[in-house]
Amino acid sequence: MIEPEKDKVIDLETGRTISTGSFQESPEKILTEILIYMPTIGIADTTFARYDMGRAAIDEIQKNVSVKIIRVTVPGIKDLPVAAKKLIEEKGCDIVMALGMPGAKEQDKICAHEASQGIIMAQLMTNTHIIEVFVHENEGKDEKELAFLMDRRTREHALNVIKLLFKPEKLIREAGTGQRQGFEDAGSLRS
Amino acid sequence: MIEPEKDKVIDLETGRTISTGSFQESPEKILTEILIYMPTIGIADTTFARYDMGRAAIDEIQKNVSVKIIRVTVPGIKDLPVAAKKLIEEKGCDIVMALGMPGAKEQDKICAHEASQGIIMAQLMTNTHIIEVFVHENEGKDEKELAFLMDRRTREHALNVIKLLFKPEKLIREAGTGQRQGFEDAGSLRS
Amino acid sequence: MIEPEKDKVIDLETGRTISTGSFQESPEKILTEILIYMPTIGIADTTFARYDMGRAAIDEIQKNVSVKIIRVTVPGIKDLPVAAKKLIEEKGCDIVMALGMPGAKEQDKICAHEASQGIIMAQLMTNTHIIEVFVHENEGKDEKELAFLMDRRTREHALNVIKLLFKPEKLIREAGTGQRQGFEDAGSLRS
Amino acid sequence: MIEPEKDKVIDLETGRTISTGSFQESPEKILTEILIYMPTIGIADTTFARYDMGRAAIDEIQKNVSVKIIRVTVPGIKDLPVAAKKLIEEKGCDIVMALGMPGAKEQDKICAHEASQGIIMAQLMTNTHIIEVFVHENEGKDEKELAFLMDRRTREHALNVIKLLFKPEKLIREAGTGQRQGFEDAGSLRS
Amino acid sequence: MIEPEKDKVIDLETGRTISTGSFQESPEKILTEILIYMPTIGIADTTFARYDMGRAAIDEIQKNVSVKIIRVTVPGIKDLPVAAKKLIEEKGCDIVMALGMPGAKEQDKICAHEASQGIIMAQLMTNTHIIEVFVHENEGKDEKELAFLMDRRTREHALNVIKLLFKPEKLIREAGTGQRQGFEDAGSLRS
Numbered sequence: 038m039i040e041p042e043k044d045k046v047i048d049l050e051t052g053r054t055i056s057t058g059s060f061q062e063s064p065e066k067i068l069t070e071i072l073i074y075m076p077t078i079g080i081a082d083t084t085f086a087r088y089d090m091g092r093a094a095i096d097e098i099q100k101n102v103s104v105k106i107i108r109v110t111v112p113g114i115k116d117l118p119v120a121a122k123k124l125i126e127e128k129g130c131d132i133v134m135a136l137g138m139p140g141a142k143e144q145d146k147i148c149a150h151e152a153s154q155g156i157i158m159a160q161l162m163t164n165t166h167i168i169e170v171f172v173h174e175n176e177g178k179d180e181k182e183l184a185f186l187m188d189r190r191t192r193e194h195a196l197n198v199i200k201l202l203f204k205p206e207k208l209i210r211e212a213g214t215g216q217r218q219g220f221e222d223a224g225s226l227r228s
Numbered sequence: 229m230i231e232p233e234k235d236k237v238i239d240l241e242t243g244r245t246i247s248t249g250s251f252q253e254s255p256e257k258i259l260t261e262i263l264i265y266m267p268t269i270g271i272a273d274t275t276f277a278r279y280d281m282g283r284a285a286i287d288e289i290q291k292n293v294s295v296k297i298i299r300v301t302v303p304g305i306k307d308l309p310v311a312a313k314k315l316i317e318e319k320g321c322d323i324v325m326a327l328g329m330p331g332a333k334e335q336d337k338i339c340a341h342e343a344s345q346g347i348i349m350a351q352l353m354t355n356t357h358i359i360e361v362f363v364h365e366n367e368g369k370d371e372k373e374l375a376f377l378m379d380r381r382t383r384e385h386a387l388n389v390i391k392l393l394f395k396p397e398k399l400i401r402e403a404g405t406g407q408r409q410g411f412e413d414a415g416s417l418r419s
Numbered sequence: 420m421i422e423p424e425k426d427k428v429i430d431l432e433t434g435r436t437i438s439t440g441s442f443q444e445s446p447e448k449i450l451t452e453i454l455i456y457m458p459t460i461g462i463a464d465t466t467f468a469r470y471d472m473g474r475a476a477i478d479e480i481q482k483n484v485s486v487k488i489i490r491v492t493v494p495g496i497k498d499l500p501v502a503a504k505k506l507i508e509e510k511g512c513d514i515v516m517a518l519g520m521p522g523a524k525e526q527d528k529i530c531a532h533e534a535s536q537g538i539i540m541a542q543l544m545t546n547t548h549i550i551e552v553f554v555h556e557n558e559g560k561d562e563k564e565l566a567f568l569m570d571r572r573t574r575e576h577a578l579n580v581i582k583l584l585f586k587p588e589k590l591i592r593e594a595g596t597g598q599r600q601g602f603e604d605a606g607s608l609r610s
Numbered sequence: 611m612i613e614p615e616k617d618k619v620i621d622l623e624t625g626r627t628i629s630t631g632s633f634q635e636s637p638e639k640i641l642t643e644i645l646i647y648m649p650t651i652g653i654a655d656t657t658f659a660r661y662d663m664g665r666a667a668i669d670e671i672q673k674n675v676s677v678k679i680i681r682v683t684v685p686g687i688k689d690l691p692v693a694a695k696k697l698i699e700e701k702g703c704d705i706v707m708a709l710g711m712p713g714a715k716e717q718d719k720i721c722a723h724e725a726s727q728g729i730i731m732a733q734l735m736t737n738t739h740i741i742e743v744f745v746h747e748n749e750g751k752d753e754k755e756l757a758f759l760m761d762r763r764t765r766e767h768a769l770n771v772i773k774l775l776f777k778p779e780k781l782i783r784e785a786g787t788g789q790r791q792g793f794e795d796a797g798s799l800r801s
Numbered sequence: 802m803i804e805p806e807k808d809k810v811i812d813l814e815t816g817r818t819i820s821t822g823s824f825q826e827s828p829e830k831i832l833t834e835i836l837i838y839m840p841t842i843g844i845a846d847t848t849f850a851r852y853d854m855g856r857a858a859i860d861e862i863q864k865n866v867s868v869k870i871i872r873v874t875v876p877g878i879k880d881l882p883v884a885a886k887k888l889i890e891e892k893g894c895d896i897v898m899a900l901g902m903p904g905a906k907e908q909d910k911i912c913a914h915e916a917s918q919g920i921i922m923a924q925l926m927t928n929t930h931i932i933e934v935f936v937h938e939n940e941g942k943d944e945k946e947l948a949f950l951m952d953r954r955t956r957e958h959a960l961n962v963i964k965l966l967f968k969p970e971k972l973i974r975e976a977g978t979g980q981r982q983g984f985e986d987a988g989s990l991r992s
Contacts, residue, residue: 082403084388087417089404110399112388112407115344115360119351126355144364147341150720153688155348157728160692161735162352164699169688173717184419197657197685208683212655213662216685226660228757273594275579278608280595301590303579303598306535306551310542317546335555338532346539353543375610464976466961469990471977492972494961494980497917497933501924508928526937529914537921544925566992723911726879730919733883734926737890742879746908770848770876781874785846786853789876799851801948 076202077105079124079133085113087180088187090136090170097195102203114139114171115148118155121167125159132198133167136191141175149173166201170194172219190219267393268296270315270324276304278371279378281327281361288386293394305330305362306339309346316354323389324358327382332366340364357392361385363410381410458584459487461506461515467495469562470569472518472552479577484585496521496553497530500537507545514580515549518573523557531555548583552576554601572601649775650678652697652706658686660753661760663709663743670768675776687712687744688721691728698736705771706740709764714748722746739774743767745792763792840966841869843888843897849877851944852951854900854934861959866967878903878935879912882919889927896962897931900955905939913937930965934958936983954983 078098082091091108098106107128111120114137124130135156139149149171160167170191177183197218200207215223269289273282282299289297298319302311305328315321326347330340340362351358361382368374388409391398406414460480464473473490480488489510493502496519506512517538521531531553542549552573559565579600582589597605651671655664664681671679680701684693687710697703708729712722722744733740743764750756770791773780788796842862846855855872862870871892875884878901888894899920903913913935924931934955941947961982964971979987 084399084402084405084407086404087406087414088419089416091400091403108400109396110403111357111392112359112385112399112409115348116357118348119355119357122352123355146720147337148344150724151341151344151348153721153724154345154727155352157688157691157724158349158731159352161695161728161732164692164696166684166689166692168685180417181419184417187417194685201684205682208657208685209664209681211657212664212683213659214657215660216657218685223660225662226753226757226760228661228754275590275593275596275598277595278597278605279610280607282591282594299591300587301594302548302583303550303576303590303600306539307548309539310546310548313543314546338528339535342532342535342539345536346543349540350543371608372610375608378608466972466975466978466980468977469979469987470992471989473973473976490973491969492976493930493965494932494958494972494982497921498930500921501928501930504925505928529910530917533914533917533921536918537925540922541925562990563992566990569990719911723915726912726915727918730879730882730915731922734886734919734923737883737887739875739880739883741876767876774875778873781848781876782855782872784848785855785874786850787848788851789848791876796851798853799944799948799951801852801945 075103075105076131077107077129078198078202079121079128079130080106080108080136081117081120081124081133082108082110082136083113083117083138084110085140086136086138086187087174088138088184090138090172090187090191093188093191094134094136094170094195097192098199101196102199104202113137113148114152115155117152118159121156122159122163125163125165125167130165132165132202134170134191134194134198135167136170137172138187139171139173141173145174166198168194168198168201170218186219193218266294266296267322268298268320269389269393270312270319270321271297271299271327272308272311272315272324273299273301273327274304274308274329275301276331277327277329277378278365279329279375281329281363281378281382284379284382285325285327285361285386288383289390292387293390295393304328304339305343306346308343309350312347312358313350313354316350316356316358321356323356323393325361325382325385325389326358327361328363329378330362330364332364336365357389359385359389359392361409367410377410384409457485457487458513459489459511460580460584461503461510461512462488462490462518463499463502463506463515464490464492464518465495465499465520466492467522468518468520468569469556470520470566472520472554472569472573475570475573476516476518476552476577479574480581483578484581486584495519495530496534497537499534500541503538503549504541504545507541507547507549512547514547514584516552516573516576516580517549518552519554520569521553521555523555527556548580550576550580550583552600568601575600648676648678649704650680650702651771651775652694652701652703653679653681653709654690654693654697654706655681655683655709656686656690656711657683658713659709659711659760660747661711661757663711663745663760663764666761666764667707667709667743667768670765671772674769675772677775686710686721687725688728690725691732694729694740695732695736698732698738698740703738705738705775707743707764707767707771708740709743710745711760712744712746714746718747739771741767741771741774743791759792766791839867839869840895841871841893842962842966843885843892843894844870844872844900845881845884845888845897846872846874846900847877847881847902848874849904850900850902850951851938852902852948854902854936854951854955857952857955858898858900858934858959861956862963865960866963868966877901877912878916879919881916882923885920885931886923886927889923889929889931894929896929896966898934898955898958898962899931900934901936902951903935903937905937909938930962932958932962932965934982940983950983957982 080091080094109120117135121133121135124133139145156167156169172187177186271282271285308326312324312326315324330336347358347360363378368377462473462476491502499517503515503517506515521527538549538551554569559568653664653667682693690708694706694708697706712718729740729742745760750759844855844858881899885897885899888897903909920931920933936951941950
């Protein structure tokens with residue numbers, strides 16, 4: 038469980054975390070500043086996927102932090118890049134999760150590749166992280182394991198999103214430790 | 229059958245659905261506002277395809293909603309990305325359907341990949357959805373099944389276009405339910 | 420044989436075909452307006468190709484319409500994307516044909532893929548069609564058939580270019596009819 | 611061991627190395643100009659990697675030159691392109707190292723390809739070098755060799771980064787000499 | 802051997818070759834105009850390559866024309882796209898040669914593909930030709946043949962660069978004649 042620094046918020050202008058000590062002045066002022074500063078996480082998922090990844094992401098985020106969440110659902114993974122970019126540029130999201138389940142066929146692998154390229158391009162065009170969470174339909178040995186994997190990977194990446202927004206220094210501490218999402222961590226190399 | 233909210237229209241400036249109650253004031257005012265607000269769907273298809281996907285798309289859209297439709301036809305699928313972008317930027321389309329039938333040869337698969345990458349890039353450059361509807365020539369076991377599939381997938385994606393424009397909340401309700409276009413839906417995972 | 424509407428020209432500002440009835444007013448006025456309105460077709464080909472595709476394209480265009488033609492030749496197909504973009508942005512071409520013959524080796528296929536991606540990107544950056552005419556060196560069973568194919572495909576795409584410029588409605592009428600360039604048309608599906 | 615010219619600094623406006631003789635005038639002036647001129651190297655690495663490449667890079671840089679270093683860690687290699695671009699555009703880095711360990715599976719190879727494309731695009735969008743240091747998980751025969759390789763390649767590329775910033779003429783002298791990072795140099799061809 | 806028209810120079814504003822008859826007026830004026838008009842060729846190569854392609858390119862150019870040459874060397878081929886773009890945008894190069902030797906391994910082929918895509922993108926972003934000269938390490942049967950091939954292909958493309966800058970009409974005359982760089986020309990098809 039991540040414990041976000043409750044008395045800190047992101048200054049959307051500068052991207053820096055600022056102290057919110059001043060929030061304790063008066064309830065009205067606090068409310069105003071929270072409305073101004075609360076970061077927004079975008080969630081984009083698909084009707085093609087066979088598990089409600091968007092709901093898992095939102096649930097995990099809300100368990101851990103208070104943020105504004107905006108969700109959109111598109112037909113398939115190739116619709117995710119522009120959906121994520123619109124969440125950033127038209128809805129003001131500070132970070133986006135792009136959730137999808139590429140199918141098991143060869144053609145589906147190519148679609149996933151195209152979607153991933155688009156998601157990277159969307160990030161470069163907006164200078165904003167879009168965390169891609171793709172679970173390939175053939176990653177699970179049966180429907181139950183696949184559902185479990187889609188749930189776990191989504192939730193673990195939701196925690197990464199929170200760290201990127203609120204605790205980037207935590208990620209530095211995890212650098213090179215072989216983190217995996219959905220599967221067991223690989224760990225650091227023994228040398 | 230989708231039943232669009234007949235008394236709502238999209239505000240093209242904000243992208244929000246606005247009430248059209250005011251449309252009942254006077255016939256002249258209604259006409260003016262309809263001319264201003266009616267969304268435009270672009271249809272781009274090819275002479276290479278062996279089924280008139282553009283006609284199927286237009287038929288399905290017109291059965292369900294009143295919108296302005298602009299159609300262009302280009303030689304092949306690699307001409308679709310710029311055709312779609314021109315529909316958006318030069319003709320004011322709010323969303324575009326890019327319809328094509330990649331051939332069965334290996335080289336045709338590469339063309340489809342290039343076209344798909346271009347369609348994603350066109351969306352990122354315009355912040356506008358372009359719904360790609362590709363049916364590979366070898367997806368049907370014979371000409372009859374292929375024609376059926378091209379018709380069905382086009383029409384089902386036409387309904388997705390309508391939802392994206394008028395009922396995005398319907399798509400959220402379908403998130404993770406394994407929707408397929410042309411084939412039977414895969415459904416949610418049993419877990 | 421395409422019969423272009425001789426009394427119509429493209430308004431380069433709007434992209435619309437306008438009546439040229441006014442051209443019959445006085446010779447001086449006609450000359451001026453032709454100079455202003457005559458569309459320009461760019462032709463980019465390569466020294467790598469083993470057939471003069473540029474000449475075939477120019478010959479076919481000039482047989483059918485009066486337009487300004489600007490030709491450039493570059494070493495190989497990977498030089499075509501920027502050559503085409505320069506024709507559009509520096510020479511004012513309204514449409515470009517990018518003509519090339521990818522070699523038969525595996526590495527040549529990758530080059531063709533890179534060139535095609537670049538050609539699509541160049542179109543998206545300019546909102547202008549670039550009709551790619553590639554004939555792979557191994558598409559013909561011998562040199563004679565390859566030369567025939569390079570000539571035919573180039574000429575048939577030259578007619579597509581003319582339709583895109585002057586008769587886009589003709590392409591809509593051909594939508595879904597299985598047109599092929601160089602080979603026999605596949606035709607519409609029997610269903 | 612590279613011996614950077616200690617009395618030279620980069621003029622960030624022009625990109626040229628300028629003499630710092632004037633730095634010996636007064637302590638206050640020196641401090642000011644160092645604050646203005648000291649180049650910044652960005653380090654972006656991942657929690658997915660199984661060796662702390664970021665620490666190795668920083669250690670090697672600090673052994674050789676005095677520069678400002680800014681580090682970020684992201685979940686995986688596909689998050690590196692935008693992380694590097696943000697380091698350049700939001701943190702003012704003059705050059706960035708993008709450090710990652712693609713996994714051994716086929717899907718991981720595709721991810722690495724997507725990340726590399728994004729890193730090249732990020733460079734083109736910023737006119738700034740991003741030195742990619744990827745060590746594939748299957749490049750080492752065991753964990754020990756892999757760790758060794760990740761350390762070596764990172765450090766040798768850190769020296770390349772220093773040369774690009776301070777001694778570009780050294781790289782020209784090494785042109786065509788078959789330099790390898792992590793492995794033994796291949797050397798010039800014997801002809 | 803190309804014989805450049807010694808009494809012509811490129812007007813960098815318009816890209817047109819202009820007569821330099823006026824250069825014979827007075828020595829001072831000539832010097833000034835040469836400084837203004839002399840085109841600049843950028844040379845980007847790598848320390849990874851096992852033959853000094855940059856030196857071969859510069860030698861061949863200087864044998865044939867008087868131009869300004871700016872050279873940079875980067876570690877590997879994936880660093881070439883931004884290096885070439887910087888030569889164009891920061892150093893004012895009118896054309897660039899990007900010289901590299903992709904390795905023989907499968908992973909090296911992917912790197913070459915990424916570099917080529919980046920080089921095409923850099924051209925599209927600058928409207929400037931970047932002539933890619935890649936010799937794959939496994940194109941020669943031994944080190945001697947590989948060195949010969951790297952030298953020949955570089956020099957023959959240097960002549961292409963000169964033609965693109967000074968004699969584009971020569972390239973049109975060679976269109977479709979099956980030119981090859983490094984290997985024997987394939988020639989026109991016999992039909």
